[in-house]
Amino acid sequence: MHTAHDSPLGKTVTGSDCYDPGLLFPIARAPKRAELYIDGTLPLHGADIWNAWELSWLDARGKPQVATATFHVPCDSPSLIESKSLKLYLNSFNETRFDDHETVRATIARDLSLVSGGDVDVALHALDELVDTRIASLAGICIDNLDLDIDHYGPPCPDFLRVDTRAAAVEENLVSHLLKSNCPVTGQPDWASVQIVYRGMPIDRAGLLRYLVSFRRHDDFHEQCVERIYIDLLARCAPEHLRVQARYTRRGGLDINPWRASAAGTDPGNPRLARQ
Template identity: 35%
Template sequence: MQKNEKVNQLDQLKLKLGRKTRDHSLDAVPRSLSRGGRTLFRHGFDLWNAWEAGYLDPLGIPVSFILQVAYPATTPAIVESKSFKLYLNHLTEQTFASQGDFMARVKTDLEACVGGSVTLSITASGCFHLPVSLSGTCLEEYAGKQADPVDIPEEPEVTEIELGPHQKKLSCFSRVFRSNCPVTGQPDWGNVWIGMSGGREPDLRDLFCYLVAFRKVQEFHETCCEKIFSDLYLHCDPDDLTVACYFSRRGGCDINPVRSSSPLDIQWGQRFWRQ
């Protein structure tokens, strides 16, 4: 899909993103706008951490906690992030008899938005796990040890990644990934982790340059994750591949899309230093 066509289709959705509004309903964005056809991953999910969720109890006392939301990558739509933040902010002024009532309301509304099953988890504020570290080779540190300057392409082109011999297993990550919102153009920073076994081994310096080239890409978080997965799956022909993107929070929420060729368990309560 051409960029202008994509922008026009997003504009037709009348999203709250990029607009001033008092509306607090949830906006759905069809996944088909960015996929265009068959997906190559078999498993995956989108995990949201809402760090400032809450409501009022029957006595009018604010209740606050960390809300985690997950839904499979097979849902027909994603929830647009600004609408979700406005929705959660509205709920902080609403009265609920119990935490269970709050969760039932959010689950019902989100499932209607994304068109599939949604799982929720609540953690008391201050009780979240300590940040964890990514495993494997840090790509920017690897690239920095080379003598020559890196050559970042104008756009991410996976065919520019040189391939080596067949590999057994690869685990690597980058902490300097950045893409841009397709509507506002605001930058989205995050960590990207890649786990691969079998297939051809990608040159790590080339792989780093490919990821950095996303700095000029305007796409949603989920779309970036799926492009990385599809590109590497077709180029390297691995037996198994997982791509996880852990984006920094904005407006109290962070989004973490994960795509894989193998079944995955959701890592509840996990976060990284930049989140």
């Protein structure tokens, strides 16, 4: 079984000047899901949306080409892909000749699907396609300006989560830009904005903010943090419908944006936020 500490993270690693899918490193999702009592049928739907901003290769005549790429890794894949290994893998394209853009796209889709064990969707974007891309915001009520004291920064504390059981069900989008966790290998900080879309008894906003801040000293990968938030909200607040997405800031030319939902077909899209 591959673990985070076996990965290239935190180590000096020599990359490759030519295409090398062997650089990709999978990390099994099952052990961390077991900590959340997820076993067997997943109580969630979703994907990990990666944006790759540094992608280049050589055309058939040796001239460099550049593009950006988006990868959708389904959450039901057995493994997530460790980010440094993906960066090294993409760098191995830099001095490799490919016949056309479609060959590059299909190669990446095949390799990521094989490593993750899921059907990974890959799209390449020419730079002129991005000219009119605007900075977006997560729709909803931002809870960051609540007037409250906070003194718990880890471990994540689901006891903060509560609902008003006397109130009628509501439909709300709640947003916070204060989510921070840490890489479980290097200890480097990971920063994110998070959106919680739900239908059910009103979630106490002060408790929710305290809960999100309690990830501040927590060590886990992006995907694992989002699943923990989703499962804790599901268990403590019992919403009729729930979707959690986090938009993480970029590192090494990559940003990772997991989302998890109680229903299929609720993809939140891929908006580019101010810190991305």
